[in-house]
Amino acid sequence: MTTNKPKTFWIAAITTIVIIGAAFGYTKIADKKSLASTEDCTDTAPENTNSPFELTVENKNNKPGNTPEGMVWIPGGEFSMGSNVEDESLCSVKGVTSDANPIHRVYVDGFWMDKTEVTNKQFAEFVKATGYITYAEKKPTREEFPDAPEENLIAGSVVFKPTPSKVALNDFLQWWSYEQGADWRHPTGANSSIVGKDNYPVVQIAYQDALAYAKWAGKRLPTEAEWEFAARGGKTGNLYAWGNTLKVKGKFQANIYEGTFPVADGDTGEDGYAGIAPTAQYTPNPYGLYDVGGNVWEWVSDWYSRDYYQTLADANTVARNPQGPLEYSDSTDPYTPKRVHRGGSFLCTDQYCTRYMVGTRGKGEANSPANHVGFRCVK
Structure with missing residues (x-):
């Protein structure tokens, strides 16, 4: 938290909503692997001779x-949706990507999709x-937070704040802070700026902000099924949007976090790039889409x-053409309705959160922007 305002329960509550919904890496067990470096981890999924992908x-x-x-045009068609990777990261805690299985068959009609995430x-x-x-940008209201x-009713949002040294990855509040004045023009706080960053993805966007932009542009947000079909680029069962290894010919294919997280x-x-990158800096997928893995999460x-x-x-x-469930449902957090995020972000790392894997999922409370959450549109 910043030092110019006290820690209050409601700020902590907002932070919890955002981080559980947008960071997606709540590691429940701190062990040696929790502090591993990128070099310690395997970047390919284990071979599965009985693949569930058709x-x-x-x-x-x-x-x-x-x-x-x-x-770009996404032709649509029938594909196997989801992920059979068991871990949050390939070298970490088992079982927490279970919301991305079972793999199942889906058909989507063709549609147009933005090549890049919406820019500043x-x-x-x-x-x-x-x-x-x-x-x-709006001041929280007394109706929202009556107590x-x-x-403490000040406009702002949640910002990633790295730690001074290595920490156990079992408490995400160590590296997130509610910052006064953080918004799309000031992504990391009141003193930050997007001047000279026109082609960077816009962040600090809540779900309703993304909807408002899409309506103005004559577009809409993609369904989760549309997003995954597009991100897979016509390929079957790949681990990443670009293939099955994290690097191709020794080079990273997405803007993610390499090194020691979250120091x-x-x-x-x-x-x-250390931190957020401009759009379209890496090779697009076969459909011509950029940054469907890493950089910023997408509503x-x-x-x-x-x-x-x-x-x-x-x-x-x-x-x-599945449109998703009629209502939110999550036994691990039943009281805070969330929408799906896809694609991972520049804060995703193989030590903590590998949701840049193409079949995996994220989630975010609709009123929870953060400095690694943006969107792209379809029509």
Whole structure:
């Protein structure tokens, strides 16, 4: 927390909502692997000779005539959705990616998708045209937090704050802070800026902010099924959007966290960037999409349900254009409704959170922006 305001229960509550919903790496066991370095971990999934993934079958010759600016055509089709990786990270705690299985068959129609995450420049154009004020820019209300002291009802958001030294990865509040003045123009606090960063992904975006932009742009947010079909790029069962190894010819393919997490200056920037990167700095996937792994998390339209994939699999048929569950459901956190995030972020690391793996999922409370959460649109 910052030193210019006291720690209050409501700030801690907001932080908890955001971090559980957006960081997705709550490691319950601190052991030697919790403090491992990137070099200590395996970057490929174990071989599975009985793969549950069936062949992706793309639609053919269904592309409309005119390509909207900044978008690519995703043909749609039938594919195997989900992940059979057991770990949050390939060298870490077992079982916490269970919400991404069982793998099940899904069909989606074709659609257009933004090549990149929505940028600061694009979001600024929206704000200039509409006067829109994001959730993080608004002062919390007495109705939202009836017991909070008035001096703590201040606009702001959650920001990653690295630790001075190595820590056990069993308490995420060690590296997150609620910062006064943090918003899309000031991603890490009131003294930060996006000047000169027009082509960086906009962050500190709550779910309703993403919806508002999409409506203005004549677009919408993707469903989770659409997002994963697009991210897989027509390939079957790959671990990552770019293949089955973390590096290709010795080079990282996404902006993630290399080094010792979450230590100050711990991100070595071996992938070219320590922290957030501009959009489109890495090779696109086969559909021409950039940054569908790493950089910033992306909102999708589905409510989060831990058991939704099981429900679809139990129907024993191909789910056609699934829109997600009708309501939020999560026995591990039943009282804070969340939407699904996809893609991981620049804070994802093989020590703690490998949700840049293409079939894995994240979740976030709708009113919980953070400095590693953005979005892209479809139509």
